[in-house]
Amino acid sequence: MSSSFILLQGTASFFFAQLANALQARGHGVQKINFCGGDVVYSGSCEKQDYVGSSADLAAWYSELFKRRGATDVMLFGDCRPVHVPVHSVAEAHGVRVHVFEEGYVRPNWITLEQFGVNGRSLLSRDPAWFNQHRDSIPPVPESRHTGYNLRERAYHDIRYRLANAVYARRFPHYASHRPCNGALEYAGLAYGMAGASRRERHAANVTSTLLVQRAHYYLVPLQLNSDAQVVHHSAFAGVMEFAATVLDSFARCAPSDTALVFKSHPLDTGLIDHRRGVFDLARKLGVGHRVHFIKAGHLPTLLSHSRGVVVINSTVGLSALHHDRPLIALGAAIYDMPGMTWQGALDDFWTSGSSPDRELYQTFLSHVIDQTQINGDFYTRSGIAMAVSGVMNRLERRK
Known part of the structure; x- marks a missing residue:
């Protein structure tokens, strides 16, 4: 039986365009909604419509759209983006299924697809008794294929998407991006960071080597991006530095005196906020400056496997910490x-x-997460998109 799909904002890539083609090939109705110039450039050949109104009118517009199209399903990337915030309540009122894409919970080689919501809005069970009860019925983790993902191709699409936003700005006068600052600043920060990549790698390697040679007892604190929806919407912290301050204060008061604290910045951190300086300034005030390290690179598996414990907000690094059998605390959802x-x-x-x-x-939890929410593929490369689209179609048909 054919369905009527509405595709909202996707990634800065041709993933949604290829997904629309696959849905139409299976006899489904598809309409893509464009909210900005980047959406236009990556909308593909399916039927499409622009939304040029204000955010205040979006919920009513969605309601009318779902009725007019006889929508059965709506798909989107990132359920916390401003253009997506009204969707859930409107979809529920109209009996429309919501499918949310996000970067993979498990990385690399996986993307996330969940019904209703992701991360803090995920409907996955948090009850260990449920997993113990269903252990024998959950399929084991399948082998994943490499997708060909590379950061250069992702950056190319992101720049192209942002340029299109500028070109089509008058066509979408009310559009406000979910990104916290303009692309020029972000890429200037990333370019500056890339220029010093080898130096940061050497520094991280030296810090790691010293910790291992000294058999130091250290805790690892992987930082997220300030703009991450996980931080903004699914934690009580106003930003990464507030989280770091909370961790430092507790460490200074309560951690054993022979332990160290290692902060590791996010690989895509632009450096526009100097977290390193902020961490060291506060550490010195708390009297633990000599016990705190800050690295901007490093081999994460090595850092995790030798740590005494890991502190995160809600990063996917938490799953890696569990994989390495490390004590873990999550301070967000x-x-x-x-x-x-x-x-x-x-x-x-x-x-x-x-x-x-x-x-x-x-192991039971990981198997369930992959079986229910993960699809082998990526959003940015030709090979990865082809794998992802095939996986999405199989998942949709499995659930009919």
Whole structure:
């Protein structure tokens, strides 16, 4: 039976265009909604419509669109983007299924597709008893194929998308991007960072080597991006520095005196906010400057496997920490935050009482997450998009 799909804003790539082609080839109706110039450039050959109104009118517009199209399904990338915020309540009122794409919970080689929402809005169970009860019925983790993903191709599409936004700006006078600053600033920061990449790698390698040679007891704190929806919408922190300050304050008061703290910046951090300086300034004020390290690169598996514990907001690095059997505490809403996998007590107590995760529970959880929400592919390369589209179609047909 054919369905009527509405495709809202996708990634800065041809993923939604290729997905629309696949849906139409299976006999489904498809309409793509464009909110900005980048959407226009990447909308493909399906039927499309522009939304040029204000955010205040968007919910009513969605309601009319769903009625007029007889919509059965709506697809979008990132359920916290401003243009997507009104969708859930309107879709529920009209009986429309919501499918949300996001970067993979499991990386690399996977993308996320969930019904209703992702991350803090995910409907995945957080009850360890549920996983123990269903352990025997959850398929094992399948082998993933490499997608060919590379950062250069992703950056090319992102720049092209942003340029199109500028070219078509008058056509979409009310559009406000979910990105916190303009592309020129972001890419200037990334370019500056790339110029010093080898120096940062050497520094990170030296810090890591020193910690390992000294058999130091250290905790790892992977930082996220300030603009990450996980931080903005699914945590109580106003930004990454507020999180870092919370961790530093607790560490200074409660962590054993022979332990160290290692902050690692996000690989895509533009450096427009100097987190390193902020961390060291506060560490010195708290009297622990000599016990704190800040690195902007480094081999994450090595850092994780030798750490005494890991502190995150809700980063996907948390899953890597669990994979490496490390004690973990999540200070924001995370799909993996549950008894038996993460520390459920206070941060002050984590430094001395954090324990390793239940391996069997973790393996069952990971198998369920991949079976229900992950698709082998990526959003940016030809090979990865082809794999992802094929996986999405198989997933949709499996659930009919």
